[in-house]
Structures are given as C-alpha cells and as structure tokens.
Amino acid sequence: MGSGAIERVNSDLAALSPRLLEPEARLIEREPYYEPVGEEIALFQAAYLSCIPVLLKGPTGCGKTRFMEYMAWRLKRPLITVSCHDDLTASDLVGRYLITSNETVWVDGPLTRAVRLGAICYLDEVVEARKDTTVVIHPLADDRRILPIDKHGELLTAPPEFLLALSYNPGYQTVLKDLKQSTRQRFIAIEFNYPEAHLEAKIVAAESGIDDDTARKLVQLAHMTRELKGSGLDEGASTRLLVHAAKLMGRGIAPHTACAGAIAEALTDDRDMLRAVNELAASVF
C-alpha cells in the first residue's frame, strides 16, 4: 500500500466511534507477535472498513487465531472468540433466558454482545457448529448486517465497527463438515498456510527465544512430517507444535525428548508412525 492509502485507512479508522466497553470484552492491549506472510493485513483491513465479513482458511496451528488477535489489536477493537463445537446452537451464540429467583432474565450470547459492542466476533472452526447457526450468521454476513433475536423480539443492526470472522480448516475431508456455498460466498476468504521455511524458522525463534539454527532444524523436521500427510498422518506438525518443542528445548530439554513430547506424540498414537517421526527427529538433530 502506498502512503496515501495508509493515511486514508488511518483516517477512516479514526472516524469509527469509540464505544463504551463492558468489562468482559477483551481488548488486546499489548501487540501480539505476528509475522505477515503476504497481503493478509491489508486485505483484512480493507474488508473491515468495507464491512465485509472474513473467512480464514487453513490448517490448524498456522496462525489464524494469532492473526485475529493481531488485527484486533491493530484495529483497536475488542475480540470475542467462540470456539465452535458440535453442540453449539444458534441460541448459544445469540443468548437465552435464564431463570433467577422470581423472574426470567435475558442474557446475551457472545455474538449479540459483539454486535452491541461493535467488536470483532471470531467463530473458530465454524464447521463444527450445528447447522442452525447459519440462521444467525447469514443475515449478519450480508449487507443487511442484522441480528434478529426472536425470543427477545429484538432486531439488532450491527454498527460499522462490528466484524464477523470465521475460521475453517479445509483439510478435514469429511463430507458432513463442509461449508455451504451460501455461507462461504458471503465472505472474503484469506488463505493461511504454513509460512515459507525461513519465515517459519524466524517465527519459531521469535516465539520461543531459541537460536536460529535449532529453529531451522525444527522447521526441517516439520516439513518432513508434512510429507507424511496422507501416508498415515492426518496433518503435519504445525507451527504451533514447533514453538512448543522449541520452548521445551529452551528450558534445557534434549532435542529428541522435546520433539518426541511436543511433536511426535502430539501428532499421532500409531506406534510405527511415532517411531518414524522420532527417527526423523533423531536424524535432523
């Protein structure tokens, strides 16, 4: 982006109204470490200013959540993260009545709270959630930007500061857990993948404080496990696992022990596969 464009973005950002925050909203105060891989920051910012929701695609542990935290910090908006699971229903997101001693009380769900606050609402692994969540996601994700709360008889309109972001891992190849076209076509999609080798080594070193050479070897090992995807591993070692292993090594654990605990055992239970990953680790270190 040119400097003129950046100024415009900054002035646009300044025009957004600061809102009174409730204590439970998570405003990220310190800059999270994030290493940009491509144009994702500019893309996200543009999408945010244009009120278009964002879909983050990519394998586990490659930095999607960290990216959200970073963007929330950059945009100075509170971030509300919901980890979706297969029992998560629409009312878990929107809110429900609870009963107290003598009356029923309405309690906002995280999504409603985010809309009211003008926060960024991040639904992590959204395909895991029940299908009825699409009912509330769809009207929020197109240009209507509304959240109907049937039980409460309320129709919330999202302020321009609000942003909906979903993450999803296209690597899980189950027939049942796929995003519908009607959902995905409402979003701007940013694809995440493991960064280039030298960048990934830099990230591992920065996150864990380990020396560059060890970080480089860890990344090499990660590449080897990623080659094993399809011959017994569902997923190769993610950047997150490398950081874990590096942190252990930083505390004086021997490399092969750290790799066995943080990488091999985390990846698989299969005995042959465990042994193979450990052998690879022994070859690299």
Next chain:
Amino acid sequence: MNSLPPFSDPAPAAATRLGRHEVEARLDRLLDPVLSSRRTAAPLADGVGLLGRAEQDFLLHWATVIARTNIELAYQFVAAAPAALSTLSTQSAEAWIIEAMDVYDREGLHGATQILANPEAIERDLANTAAVKLDDVAKVLQLVLNGLAGRRIRIEAAPRSYTDTETLYLPPRMDRAASLEANFFLYKATAVLLWAQTRHGTFNVDLEAVCAGFPDDKRALDLLSALESVRLEARIAGTLPGLARRMKALRSGVLDHRLTVLLDESATVETSVEVLRRVYDTPFELHDPYEIVLEPARASACRSARIRRDKMEFQSALARLDDERSTVAAEDSEAPYQLDAADEQTSMHSSNTRYVLQRDGEPVPVSQELAKLIDSVVQDLGTVPDDYLIPDASLKGDESPSRQEAENEMVPGGPEPASVFFYDEWDYLRRHYRKNWCVLRERETPPGDTRFVTATLAKFSAQIAQLKRTFELMRGEERLLKRQPDGDGIDIDALLEAYGDMRAGTELGTLLFTRRRKHERDLAVMFMVDMSGSTKGWINQAEREALVMLCEALEVLGDRYAIYGFSGMTRKRCETYRIKRFDEHYGPLVHQRIAGIQPQDYTRMGAAIRHLTTLLNSVQARTKLLIALSDGKPDDYGSEYRGEYGIEDTRHALIEAHRSGIKPFCITIDNEAREYLPHMYGAANWTLVDDVARLPLRVANIYQRLTT
C-alpha cells in the same frame, strides 16, 4: 481347522510308528508329480521310517501343506526333515518350515531350497535376539523415507541391499550389529543411503559403461559403490546431521586423502568415478559398513522407463494447463513455457528448490502434482530439458481405465503405486500371513445404459414409495427434551411446579428448560457387491435392482454410504470397482455405474474385504457397517483359494475388519450358505435371501432392520 497336532503332543496309545512301506505309499501319493523311476520315494521313506510316530505325523502334515504350494519343495522338505527334526525343537522346526515357504513366495525355489538345506541356521537366528526383521520395521522405514520427501519409494526384501531407483531392496534380517537398536540403525542408515542414491543422482551416469572400462568390472563396481556411500554420507550430513553423526561413528580409521574430494558439497557421481580411476590400480580396499551393492542394469531400466513416463506426463500436464487457461494460441510459439529455479535461499530442504513456471513471460501456478513431476525430472536429469516444455495435447485427458490399465501393464517397474494396493493373505495351513500376497487394483466401473435405472424405478415405483416412507420414519427426528439444566426454551410445566415448590418453601429446582435435540445417525456403510462370473444373468439383474432401490432409500435416510464391486482372477489381479464413493453424490454418474455392473471373473474375497475395510476406516462415523452382497463361497481360479483356504482367509479378513471397529454383515443367495457363513461372519451376522427375485426389496428391508 483340521490341522494335525504338533509332534510334541502325547501320541495316543494306539498310534504306533508307521512302517516304512506305509510311509512310502503315502509319500508316493503326495509327491507323485516330481517322482520318476530314478527318483523314488523309497530313500525318503527310509529316513522317515526311523522317526517316532509324533514326528512322522508332524512331517507328513507339513509335507502336505508344502505340497499345496509347491511339490518339489515338499520333496526337498521330506528329504531334509528327518535330520533336521532330530536337532530342532517343535517351535524351531515350524519357524524353519514357515521361513522356507516365505522365501519361496518371495524368491522362488532356489532360495527356499537353501533354507531347507540349513536347518541349523534357523536355530542360530532364533537364538540371536539382537536381530531385526525387515517385516517388523518396514513400515517405520517406509514412513521415514516418505518424510525425506521426493518420489515415493517402496521397500522390499532381497538378499542384498540395492535400489532400482523405485524400490529399495533390503535384507530380510539384519544381525550384523550387537544390539536390536544398532541393527535397526543399520537398516535405517542403509535405507537413507539408498534413498540418497536416487536423490543425488548415483545412476545419472551409465555405470555399466564406466565399469566396463576397467579390467575387473566387478571390482570396479564394488569400489564405486563404497565410494558413493562415502560421498552420499557427506552429502546427507548437511540436512540430517543427527544421522550423519552416528554413521560417522561406524567408520573407523582415517579417510584416504584421495577420497576427501568426495566430502565436498559439490561432489557428484562423476567425482566418485574420477576417484575410482585414481585408486583402482593401487591396492586399495574400502569397507562399506552398509554392504550396499549397485545394480546398474536394473536401475537404468527403471530410470529410463520413468524418464519416458515423466516426459509424457509433463507434456500432458502442460497441455491441460493450456486447456484450463483456454488459450487459443497454443501452436504459434515453439516453447511457450519457461521454467526457472526460484530464489535459492528458501531451499533448506536439501535439493528441494522451488521452480517458477512461466508462460509467455507470465508466471503460471504450479500444482502440487506438477511440482512433484518437476522434482522427479530434475532428480533424473539435473534439469528440465527444453523439449519437455512443449505441451502435447495428444497425450492429455482421456484417462479411461482401459488406457491407464494398458500403461500400468507396460511399465516394467510395476504399475503406479497410487492405484495399486498390496494385501496380506491368511494361509490357514501355515497359520501365517503371506506377506503382500494379493495385488489389488481399484478400477472405474464402465458406465452402462441408464435406461436400466429408469426401468427399475418404474418397475418398483410402488415399493420404492413405500420404502421411502419407512426410511423417512427412521430418519433422525428432532425431539424436544424436557427438564433440562439449560436449553433453548423454558419448560413451563417444570417452571410451574418449581414455582409451586418454591412457594411451599422447598428448594427451587434447576431442571427448567427445554432443549431441541436432533438424534443424529452417525453411520457409514460400505456395500460390497459380488461381481463374479457366477452372478451372470438374473442374479446380476437382481443385484443391480437391489442397489437402485437401496440408493433411493438411503438418500432419504441421509446415511453416508459407498458401493464397490469386487472380482478378480488369481492373487495378482484382484479388483474392486468403484460404483459410488463416500464423497460422491447419488446422481446420473452413479446410475450409469450401477447399470454398468457386469459379471467378471472370480471372488477372492479376502483382498477385497481388506481393501474396503481400509476405505471404510478412513471415514469418521460412530457405527461402520460392511455389507456384502454375495452369491456363494469365496473362490478363485485354480485350486489354491477354493474351499477351506478361501473361507479361512475371508474369515480372517473379517476378523481384522471387526477388530478395527467395523461390523460386517453378509446378504447371500446361496442356499448352502449356512454351512460356511456362520463360521465366517458369526451366527447372527448374515442372512439368506432364498428367492433371488425378492432380493431388490429384501436388501433395503434388511438394511432397515440392521440399523434401527
């Protein structure tokens, strides 16, 4: 199973030693095809006649078993056994026999004969607890190699360690080192060195021609092999320092100064040849701790076949790229594509350089498949030659099974590993698996005339409507759960009660909510359909009709399902036919395939079950069903698989499936099924449809009963 007891069992009192004549008569019957007037059973009977009865029974039992595999082998066994049995324990004797038969399966009669001639070797092997067997570690080694990236390489057992650039051959046992761990390391280091031979271009010069230039080409080749090991060891040290450190420890003494050039990063196979020229005439010996040999002839056959194949695939991939980009001006320029190595700094993965493909100066995205191909070509040739970059449309597309099949059979190095699967088979007589015994290919079902499906739908329209209604009822319905601790709505009844309780002074209950809960059927089912020759005619018709009705019903139900046909002839040609994969929708294509189901050859069920079990296990579901539609016993060409062998192998395949969490079930139309099916599937897991005409209706009903 009716196998005889081993000879250590106490013999019944009545059983006395068999006389020489009786033994001779039985051996005559058993070994008749390999006997002649010069070679009679008499000398064999002399030896056997002296054994005790229990040993005689043991010997004759195993002779019968071996004779089913090879009669000559049985003859040699009987000849060697009397001496061997006097020294070996029962356990060792069995191990000796099984080893001989395994070697026969793998290497043929010659190798097996040698095993039979050396019974004491088995005793030594069994006593050596530090030895590692390739069978036990092949999977780990395979995974390690896959992790090293590059082309997929297979591992097989052979007397010596070498590679033909597509398969690594390693000795079946490793016992050169003193501990289990050290022997495993030898395996691993040997495998990585052989991998490095293909990765770092050992076969990129004509080694046969090079060695022919020396007076003793055998010595030249051996020396070259050892020199290559030195070079490759240094080469992999950069990427695999941990491995290299341990490998270095295996080398004793100081390296000859003439060899130091090999340690340089830029050393290639030419450097090794250079060094060979310098050291050949001097009294120079170099010990290779890994005992690797070079097989230039085999390697170059594989390599040139692959180069041809890669070139074809490369050009057709480019042609497909052209199609995708729908450019019209494909002919105008000579070589529109250009390939350049990308920035080197990212290549920390040994020689995993990235390439940028350009078309008329514009970068074109390189698919993973193409990147692999580029990598493979660069490994063989060092670079991608210009003529590879001319798209060849005549090669592209049209991947009809018949064409691919023809290609598969043409390639000398064996068919593409991707489409071919190897499965073990259970030999009930040996009570052991025969390793990688069956070769299974997954084939496309040729599309048939969809009018068949339309006709079936019309013929059974009333029944289908009825079925759909029944299945709709089975579908997971939403239920309202009352008195929940939390939920979507308020349970007014519970609230009123609680309110009353509270007013009365008791505690307010917490179960006041209602919750909608959909009862989900988490179920995946695999149908395996008998496509053997015996289904010809109206059985085939009934099977196809049954599948149409089943699909109609299952679509209503929403269960995940796949349909595969199976057939084949002999262990080398087992086949499964894709009719519907799990991730495919039921549509015109599946209609065509159902209509296209044709009777093929035989039914070697074990391999098919093992393959479909693997497929089913790749699906996530709480309940997994494997339902076989069959018309008779497992059977195959020749007498080997027929009868008990086939039944026991099938039974074992089903036990394996069951162990992995799959529920097998069989629907059969064979009226004699109760004689063998309960043994294979268990008493309750099969059903007989005695009227073929009713099969279409019954299959859906049985499915309904099974899953509710």
